[in-house]
Amino acid sequence: MSWKNLIFLFIVFSFASCGEIIETDLNFKDSSYVSSFTTSDPQFDKYKRAFEEDYYVETGQVISTEAIHINLKDKVDDKNSYVGICIIWPGGRDIIIKEAYWKTLSEFSRKAIVYHELGHCALGRTHDNSLDEDGRATSIMNQYLIAGSQFYSYYEQYIRELFTEF
Numbered sequence: 001m002s003w004k005n006l007i008f009l010f011i012v013f014s015f016a017s018c019g020e021i022i023e024t025d026l027n028f029k030d031s032s033y034v035s036s037f038t039t040s041d042p043q044f045d046k047y048k049r050a051f052e053e054d055y056y057v058e059t060g061q062v063i064s065t066e067a068i069h070i071n072l073k074d075k076v077d078d079k080n081s082y083v084g085i086c087i088i089w090p091g092g093r094d095i096i097i098k099e100a101y102w103k104t105l106s107e108f109s110r111k112a113i114v115y116h117e118l119g120h121c122a123l124g125r126t127h128d129n130s131l132d133e134d135g136r137a138t139s140i141m142n143q144y145l146i147a148g149s150q151f152y153s154y155y156e157q158y159i160r161e162l163f164t165e166f
């Protein structure tokens with residue numbers, strides 16, 4: 001395969017994995033809300049630890065994501081048009097990621113989704129759809145999922161923005 005074809009494929013896949021709306025926004029519930037989960041799926045532990053470590057590196061402060069349960073589920077409240085959702089209620093916080101979608105994602109796209117949802121659930125951030133002069137999303141809190149390749153290429157900028165610029 002020629003370099004030209006490889007670059008073309010790279011571009012196609014980059015665009016294929018972005019433009020997906022993650023969710024409409026933070027999902028607040030009242031105290032009558034009952035979570036379907038009492039634990040966090042262990043496959044998300046590595047992303048939670050990485051988030052805590054990145055937070056410490058950027059801010060010098062400690063953050064714990066221990067109480068935030070992250071699980072896979074294909075339907076929430078009969079809605080299925082989401083990629084990930086952060087649910088906040090007086091008793092806790094849940095992150096639910098769409099299982100059918102998760103299975104199709106690269107490692108960095110997975111990390112981008114978990115970091116985005118933790119941005120809501122652990123930091124209380126809302127969406128930020130700012131773009132730079134090249135049209136690139138400047139925040140992982142963009143409402144549209146950032147391609148894993150883009151998250152990887154601009155990792156330091158995204159992490160700094162996530163933890164310090166809001």
Ligand SMILES: [Zn+2]
Pocket residue numbers: 022023025026116120127141142143
């Ligand atoms: Zn979001």
